[in-house]
Amino acid sequence: MNHAYRILASLVVLCCSAGVLFADSTLPDGFPDTERSKTSLTTSWRFHLGDPDALHHTSDLDDSSWDVVSIPHTLKLTDLNLDGCDDDKTQPTFHRTVGWYRRTIDVSKQAGKVFLEFEGAHQVTDLWVNGKHVGQHAIGGYTPFHFDITDFVERGGNKVALRVDNRRRDGVPPDPGPFDYVKFSGLYRDVYLVETAPLHVTFPWEDFYAGVFITTPTVDPLNNNATISIRTTVRNESDQVKACRLLTRVIDKEGVVVLRLLTEKVVRPGADWTMNQTGGIEENLHLWSCDDPYLYRVNTLVLDGDHVVDCIENPLGIRSIDLSKEEGFLLNGKPVQLVGKNRHQHYAYIGDAVPNALHYKDMLQFKQMGLNIVRTAHYPQDNALLDACDELGILVYEEAPTWISIGNDAWFDNLERAARRMVRNHRNHPSVLIWGGGINHRGYVPRLHYAVKEEDPTRWTGSNNAEWTGVQNSGVCDLFTNMDYGGIKDWSGKEYLLAMEGGSGESTLQKYASDPLRLGIIAWTGHAYYTFHIGPNQWNRMRSGSLDGFRTQSPPRDATSGEPVAMKLELDMEDRVLTADGSDIVIARTRFFDNKGNIVPKSELQVRYSVTGPASIVGDGLLKGVNPIGLSRGAAPALIRAMTEPGMITVRAECEGFDAQEVTVSSVPFNSDSIEASAKPIYDQEKVLVDLGEAGQLVQFDWTPWFGNRNEEALITLPNMGGFKVALKCGSKDGMTRWLGEANIKGFRNFAIGDGMCAVDEKGLLLQFSGLPKGRYQLKTYHHSPRSNTNSMDPNRERLKTLTIHQIPVAANVAIQVDGKRVVAGTTSGGQIPDSGPGAAIVTFEVQGDAPVTVTMTDADGDGAKAVWLNAFELQQASCVHQSN
Incomplete structure (x- = not known):
């Protein structure tokens, strides 16, 4: 085991115990308690x-x-x-x-x-x-x-x-x-x-080299692997030199650490240190997609010597994006037609002051409408919106704050600064697909495009055209993003076109679906928004929108209804809680129905709301037309705002001529500790990877080699998990063992699987563990009988000609027994590992005392004359094991 891995192993132990070092910590299992x-x-x-x-x-x-x-x-x-x-x-x-x-x-x-x-x-x-x-x-x-x-x-x-x-x-x-x-x-x-x-990770927006920037230089959906690069900037704001260690861990959805990267550096007082770390996930990779938005977490840990001082987390969704003239937009190698809507952050009464839960609800409604992309018109939007898009599988086209006008030099300087901050703030969100590289309606702006590309070369830029700016203004941006309200007359058909605004009628959607160069259409707009486009004499100056400013949706256009005979009150609590922080809001909606159960879309009816418990009605008594209120797209809405004390809230709706309706909801306490509120468990314990073979084998990268000799008991001491020993021997004195070095087979992990050892013994092959700490363990063993695929360029070719180990009859199925349990694994063979992987078995056992644990491997069919092959094994504590294994 090399020096870096020894340090890494000790840090893993330290980090796993960090949660119990602080008695007052209420963080979840394994999440480090630091000075942040x-x-x-x-x-x-x-x-x-x-x-x-x-x-x-x-x-x-x-x-x-x-x-x-x-x-x-x-x-x-x-x-x-x-x-x-x-x-x-x-x-x-x-x-x-x-x-x-x-x-x-x-x-x-x-x-x-x-x-x-x-x-x-x-x-x-x-x-x-x-x-x-x-x-x-x-x-x-x-x-x-x-x-x-x-x-x-x-x-x-x-x-x-x-x-x-x-x-x-x-x-x-x-x-x-x-x-x-x-x-x-x-x-x-x-x-x-x-x-x-004083030694801490910097804020991402404060400089080009700041914070954490995660990229995936290669993603291979076919072979299910990815390379992950992480750039992190740490600042030493003390007056002393700091021996800094940066441990970056990639954590899967179950909380299991799947990748660790360690870097060490001495940082001078007052200095920043930017470090690049690159690793990968080679198996069990989960891709992020619109249909399956699988999220990893990147946990960044800073140590001052051996003292854990700082920790932050970022999302990681691993996906590939590409453009094909034959298939259009490709997500993870599969064509996806982009269908979405624009989104303003405006909400009725409260304007831009939207609580996080309602940002999430907006995107949940988009998902329920079958949309897969949102354009944040016309400015960067709340972090909560990007979080929601990551979690729900909605792609994002985000742009800097403009509309049509172009300002002075100071204006352009601030526009570029805002664009750079937008990118630095949201660059780690897998949902972000496109950065706006232009000024809305005016088309591309080289300065913006190049600034954004400098900040993030991994994503595309859009040109932000109106039809009247023309295809000639598609410019240097990656995509010609135009507004399509009835056909783009001057489109050459040679550029990739994405309608960043437009209608959403069936004919328009069909036109885009039939041409792979037309990547998709983002209709105007998802929600009604406040605007001075509309004159002051109109009672409602919330313009446009598939949904209104309260997020109520019109009944189908062809729906007809009779007179209202019943009403129903509901609170939109789907997939959320109501937090008692004085700002969280839930929408109340009252709808009316005819005697056939149809929603009555229009009526002169007025609904009056009242609330008991720790909540209030937003705007009640302050704004015109809030309470009572009439129907908007078939519903009478109210915004119910939680107070700062949690408790039972009852919302009552009344309308003359109808039975009053009541609905209750309990608000939950607000946790002001943002780290504690968002932290999730981290299961980070060492996995021991051992590659068996004889001297001269090609050892699997980052695995521990174990060399043995024929007909001799083999013993290895491993420093992991506090130090333990493993012995490998036949079950009887008459047994035979043979060890094989590198045999040049093809396939994943071929160095580990292409060599190993086999035993012929009626009592089987014994793998014995001693000195393990108490607890449950999972053992995965690999069983493949190699055949060499060598050629004249192989320096081992002549040596391999003398080997006869491949002539030993092989047990087709291996029975693995431990703790009274029996598991059978099929043995694969040949010069290539099957696409499904080598023969493998997973068993669990428990260490309760000092007695060694013996794992016995025999021919499952009872033929003691056939060889049982063992090429490699993995051992880890069962508390942090992938359930998929």
Whole structure:
């Protein structure tokens, strides 16, 4: 075993025990407890609207009269008519003000570095801590940022003040406009307090070399293997040299570690260290696809010497993408017709301030509608949306914040910065397929395309064309992404075309399905969105959408109904919980039915809602037309927002002439510890891989060789699992053993399977383990009788000619017995390993004391004159074994 593997083995033991080193840890099995903490600052904010130049940041300010709010938060709720505002599409007045947010944060005594992390805020954010100005973020409102507040905080309570400024800025896209959508306001995405050790992984958006960047340089769906490359940047913010160890683990869906990568480096004070690690999965590979969105996790662990100091996780979905002029878009080598819709993050009343559960619900509805792609029109969207797409198998076309206008030099600088941050923030999501490489309607922008390609060369860019910009503007982008509202007249038929907007009628879908160069169509739009396209006299300025702003869907167009005779109330709790964090929302919908059970799509009926328990109705008493409310696409909706204490909530719907309806739901406690809330178990214990043969064999890479001699008992001592011994011998003194070196056979793991040993003995071949720690184990043995496939170039050719081991009759089936259990494995043979793999058997046994465990292998048919072959074996503790094995 080489030096690096010994270190790796010791780190595995350390990491597996990390969860029990800290008595107060409530993390799941095997998940390391480190010096990183990430606290969700969702609750307990004080809010004040307006007064941009006031001194609301002073630490001694009395804010007790301010509103108490939770995040996500909009500066002001709005009705469906945009409060009657008559702005044009530059939005000169609507939500063009500032909001002040204040709260206390507690910093732990042991924190080395302290940060505030923001997923997004509209659109310029200033931060003060304890009355001192920390900095300003002015790139825009749709991408993440953070502030280092280490030098501004005291251990214990600290006063934080934010001025979130949504006033017009010519240099901050999508301003100065015009734009088709409303740019809402507020601290509308999640905020976190992050504490780390001085030696820690950096935030991904802060530089080109920052955070963790995962790529899969090769994915082979045919042979079921993949190469995984991971680039990680660690920063040493101490005044001492650090002996840094980086352990990266790929973990499957069951929590089992399937790949470990270790790198060591001495990092100077104040320096960043970027390291590249590459490994692979050679068997049991699960691909990510729209139909089967299988997700691995990449767990990144930083050690300061032998001390575990930092840990973060990222998703990994392994998939290949390609383009074929004969078959179109290929996902994992199979053609997929892209059918999707655009998505604005707007929601009725709350604007952009959408809780994470509703982002997920939007994508769940897309999946239920049979869609496989979403375009995030026209800006980067919430992390929760990308998480949902990963989990549900929905591909993503994401773009930087623009519409049609092109701004000044400062505007272009911020547009490029926003595009780069978008990529750095979401590059590890397997769902992301395309980055927007242009300005919406205007077509490709070389600067954006090249910036995105520099950040992420593994994905395609789209040109963002309108029909009137023409195919000549498809430009340097990988895909000609145009809007198709009735036919793209100047398309040459030579470029790959993806309709990034368009209709979704049957004739359009058929046209795209019949041409492999037409990759698919993303219809406009999934949900109705707020816009100043529509004049102020219209009662509802939420435009377009297969679903309305409440996510209710119209009954079929050909549906007819009679008079309403019954009503039904439901809460949309499918595949979710309601969290008592002061911001989570569930949709209530009341529908009416005729005497045949048909939904009544239109009616003058009004539904009044009431709530008992720890919840409220969003906008009730504040906005026009909220409560009571009429039908929207066949349903009367209400947004029910949980308060900060969990409990039973009863929603009641009443309508004159109908029996009142009630539905109950229990909200669950909010866990502000984001790491604990998302952490999943890690089962990381050593797997011992042993390759048997005689001296001179070609040892399987990363396996431990075991050489033996004919008719002699073989013994090997392994340092794994605290150190144990394995003996291999015949069951009787009269038995015969033969060992074979390299025999040049073809197939997967041919070095391990192409040699080995065999025994002829009526009492069989004994494999004996001693010194193993107490516990359950799984043993996998391989049984193949090799025949050499050598030729004149093989230096072993002459030696192999003298061997007669292949002439020994072979047991066709091997019985493996241990702990009173018997398993039979068929023995394969020949110069090639079958595609199904070599003969193999899996048995489990338990070590309870000091007595050795003996595994006996015999001819299953009872013929003691036939040789039992053993080429290799794998041993691991049964608590972390793949169930598929």
